[in-house]
Amino acid sequence: MRILLFGGFLGSGKTTTILQIAKYLTTIRQEKVVIIENEIGAAGVDDKLFANSGLQVKSLFGGCVCCQITSDLISTIDEINETMNPDWVIIEMTGLAYPSKTAMSLKKYSKVYSAFKTITIVDRGRWSELIAMLKPLVLGQITGSDLIILNKVDLVGEAIEKIERELHEIDEHMKVVIISAAKDLSLAVLEEVVCCE
Amino acid sequence: MNSEATIFSRHYCVFFEKSLTTVQMEILLREFMMSIGRTMSRYGTILGHIKLLAKLSELAVEHYLFLSLTTLDNVNVIPSKCWPNASGVH
Numbered sequence: 303m304r305i306l307l308f309g310g311f312l313g314s315g316k317t318t319t320i321l322q323i324a325k326y327l328t329t330i331r332q333e334k335v336v337i338i339e340n341e342i343g344a345a346g347v348d349d350k351l352f353a354n355s356g357l358q359v360k361s362l363f364g365g366c367v368c369c370q371i372t373s374d375l376i377s378t379i380d381e382i383n384e385t386m387n388p389d390w391v392i393i394e395m396t397g398l399a400y401p402s403k404t405a406m407s408l409k410k411y412s413k414v415y416s417a418f419k420t421i422t423i424v425d426r427g428r429w430s431e432l433i434a435m436l437k438p439l440v441l442g443q444i445t446g447s448d449l450i451i452l453n454k455v456d457l458v459g460e461a462i463e464k465i466e467r468e469l470h471e472i473d474e475h476m477k478v479v480i481i482s483a484a485k486d487l488s489l490a491v492l493e494e495v496v497c498c499e
Numbered sequence: 500m501n502s503e504a505t506i507f508s509r510h511y512c513v514f515f516e517k518s519l520t521t522v523q524m525e526i527l528l529r530e531f532m533m534s535i536g537r538t539m540s541r542y543g544t545i546l547g548h549i550k551l552l553a554k555l556s557e558l559a560v561e562h563y564l565f566l567s568l569t570t571l572d573n574v575n576v577i578p579s580k581c582w583p584n585a586s587g588v589h
Contacts, residue, residue, distance in 0.1 A: 313567065343508045347565065427570050428546075431542065432544075435546055457573070484575075
């Protein structure tokens, strides 16, 4: 069982991107996928979008898995492994979570996965504003990720080259792919995202 | 997690005096999203995420429209598979 952990600020496009990744894994590669949907609020919205697409979803509501309900996430992954035995678990974190923090906890306490990848989605359209107003959170979400997806490149926003340069100032080896999740992702991007050791 | 974050979550039932088509309903929902967004944006950017799930009735759980807003004038709309086509009247 391999795990893809998706982070990124509120509204950056996590759900839209995951929908395409999950569809690719289930329909093209014929692999079994379970999605864990984490929302801070007591009720979820995104889980309905996954279920509407025929995907299996486990919901973790009422807290953030990176700092409030980490143990719930680990026990949910164990339970999924035992009862459903999927090829992939895709975790959608809340838009305020720090993916690397959760990755650290999972690597320490979960023994049921064979490969793991942390992916953070960056919103091109709001990059300048978010950096200006919420820099510690945005940088904290990016730091330690295995892959950055620069999303919404079809919308008006900061120059893509400038964002890439700023991302590489955080980590010069950071791998960045550029997408518009509102459109079909290329096979190269899909393969890059699921390339998981 | 950012401890300064605030989450507002509300559930409303709205009854219309006259029948509406799903297209008219979508226009109203877009305007509603924009009216919330305008009060929360900074230079057109919302430092958060406004989401709305509109169902035709409590019973029709699969008939919904999902609306999302992060940048003013750019409401993203996703209908469920069961959402009636444009001519549907409710």
